[in-house]
Structure formats: C-alpha cells, structure tokens
Amino acid sequence: MKSLKRLFAGSIAALALGSGLALAQSYPSKPVRLVVPFPPGGAVDLIARLIQPKMSESLGQPFLIENRPGAAGNVGVESVARGAPDGHTLVINTNGQAISPAIFKKLSWDATDFTPVSQLVASNLILISSPKLQAATVAEFIAIAKAKPGVLNYGGTGVGNPLHLTMELLKLTAGIDIVAVHYQGDAPLFTAMMSGQVEAAVVPLSTALPLVKSGKIRALAMPGARRVSVLPDVPTIAETLPGFESSSWQGLFVPSRTPRDAVDALYRGVVKALAARE
Incomplete structure (x- = not known):
C-alpha cells in the first residue's frame, strides 16, 4: 500500500x-x-x-x-x-x-x-511654463500666482496621476491657487501651452526636452531631488522650496x-x- x-x-x-x-x-x-x-x-x-x-x-x-x-x-x-x-x-x-x-x-x-x-x-519630471507667461523661475511663478489667486491654470493629463499630484503638492507647499485643466495626453497639452492657453504643467522630462531645447516651452525647475545632466542649468524646485521632491x-x-x-x-x-x- x-x-x-x-x-x-x-x-x-x-x-x-x-x-x-x-x-x-x-x-x-x-x-x-x-x-x-x-x-x-x-x-x-x-x-x-x-x-x-x-x-x-x-x-x-x-x-x-x-x-x-x-x-x-x-x-x-x-x-x-x-x-x-x-x-x-x-x-x-x-x-x-x-x-x-x-x-x-x-x-x-x-x-x-x-x-x-x-x-x-x-x-524625471519637469515643471514647465508657457513662454507667454512672464515667469522664468519658480519664485517668479509663485509670485504671479499669489498676485492672481484662481486666475492662472496648469495642464494635466489625468486626475490622480503623478503629474497631477506633483502640481497639487506644489500648490500646497507654495500656498498658491491655480486651476487644473486636463488634456488627453502630452501632445495636446503641449499644443495648448505653446499657444498660451495653459500657463504651467508638470510633465515627463523625456517628452518635454525637445520643446524646451527649441525654446517652444520654458523649463522652470525639476521636481526631483537633484538637477539633471541634460539640463544642468535648470534648478530643482527644492532650491526655492526646501524639502520639495517628487518623481515617477x-x-x-x-x-x-x-x-x-x-x-x-x-x-x-x-x-x-x-x-x-x-
């Protein structure tokens, strides 16, 4: 058996x-x-x-x-x-x-x-702005937003994704009130930004880099912990708002x-x- x-x-x-x-x-x-x-x-x-x-x-x-x-x-x-x-x-x-x-x-x-x-x-993510917005730094962007609460907007590609949450973290940390406008992807968001319909956004560095280098959109800062080699002159947000960090x-x-x-x-x-x- x-x-x-x-x-x-x-x-x-x-x-x-x-x-x-x-x-x-x-x-x-x-x-x-x-x-x-x-x-x-x-x-x-x-x-x-x-x-x-x-x-x-x-x-x-x-x-x-x-x-x-x-x-x-x-x-x-x-x-x-x-x-x-x-x-x-x-x-x-x-x-x-x-x-x-x-x-x-x-x-x-x-x-x-x-x-x-x-x-x-x-x-790596990147905080960008429209060239039509008179802000070349994070500090200038925050100052304009504080002077016009609820007037400026920022572009997003989906509620709750890392890009959206990074912008919401920036709003909370800086104490500013800007309005979210969501698009169906990076391409329409970039088109809206280049035309001035959108003032700012956090987007993937990989898709934004060619437009930044061509001057079609402006790089304000990196949300990550350190600067990146492909844009060494672009500061981190933490250099203006100590302790800020967001990545994906x-x-x-x-x-x-x-x-x-x-x-x-x-x-x-x-x-x-x-x-x-x-």
Whole structure:
C-alpha cells in the first residue's frame, strides 16, 4: 500500500514538473498584448515602443502595443486585470498603478490583481511654463500666482496621476491657487501651452526636452531631488522650496496568477531589452 502511495505521489510530481517544463518551453505561444493606458506619443508609450522590438526578438513572438487611455490610466489597467493570467496580456504603467487604489473609491481592480514583472525606468519630471507667461523661475511663478489667486491654470493629463499630484503638492507647499485643466495626453497639452492657453504643467522630462531645447516651452525647475545632466542649468524646485521632491517610475505588470515561468521569461526579456544599446 505504501509503495502505491509513493508511486502515486511520484507520478503527480512528475506531471507537475512536466507541465512546468512544457510551459517554460512553449511560452509565449502566441502574440503578446502590451497595453499602454495612455495616448500615443507620451512618456509611457515611448518606453513601450523602445522595449517592444527587443522583447519580441528575445521571446520569439510579436509584442503588440495597444493604447487604451482614460481615467488616469485606469481604463487600460482594468482591461489587463480582467485578462487571462497566461502571460500574454501585460500593462506598462507609472507609479499611478500604486496610487490609484488609494485615491479612487470605485475601482474594479486593486494592487492584488497584478504581479509585477520589473521596473523599467525611474522617470524625471519637469515643471514647465508657457513662454507667454512672464515667469522664468519658480519664485517668479509663485509670485504671479499669489498676485492672481484662481486666475492662472496648469495642464494635466489625468486626475490622480503623478503629474497631477506633483502640481497639487506644489500648490500646497507654495500656498498658491491655480486651476487644473486636463488634456488627453502630452501632445495636446503641449499644443495648448505653446499657444498660451495653459500657463504651467508638470510633465515627463523625456517628452518635454525637445520643446524646451527649441525654446517652444520654458523649463522652470525639476521636481526631483537633484538637477539633471541634460539640463544642468535648470534648478530643482527644492532650491526655492526646501524639502520639495517628487518623481515617477514605470513598470511592467501581468495579471495575478500568471505562472511564475511566464513572469520569469518576461523579466529576462526586459533585462535584455533594457541592456540593448541601439
């Protein structure tokens, strides 16, 4: 009897091991859907398109980018939370992935619905203003805002995302009253700023840098802890408001219950994609 039990246990273990090996060898077995919960052209979309070809090359299947913007990224995130936990549906998101469950009362998902694969980048943000606004420094911007409470506005790309919360932190720290105007992505926000419809905004450095260097928008300060090498003359907000600091990151997530072998394969693909020098 004991020998039969041992035989049965051994058979179950062999089957489990065999299924795990089969998954590791066959994953991915079809094209992988990579959801970007923001419009094309933004910082998250840019990172997705940078890693996409290397991920496809590494894992041997196409990675298909699907932009699903809306509700500060929550629309796209929800679609992945409901996806099959087989490693063929992913989402790339900012630290809004961790923030949203804390500030939105009615979400159909929470942090436990996802397994993290990897952080992709630590993102620098930048405080910018329209060239039409007579403010070249944070101090000048604060002075104008205090002289005209409730008159100036700032652009955003979603309620509750890191960019919006950084501007709200600046309002609170500086004691100013400026009005939020939200846009469907970085591109329309930049267009509005260049025309003078929007006076200020906190945006990803990666998307703002070409416009800053061309003089189409003005760099006021960096919300992060230190200056950045690509704009060494732009001070931090903390140089005017000591202690101020805000930053962001982007990461890759899969639905919870995705097999560990698939998560590990994706992680290895990310490592290769980020290590590529092209």
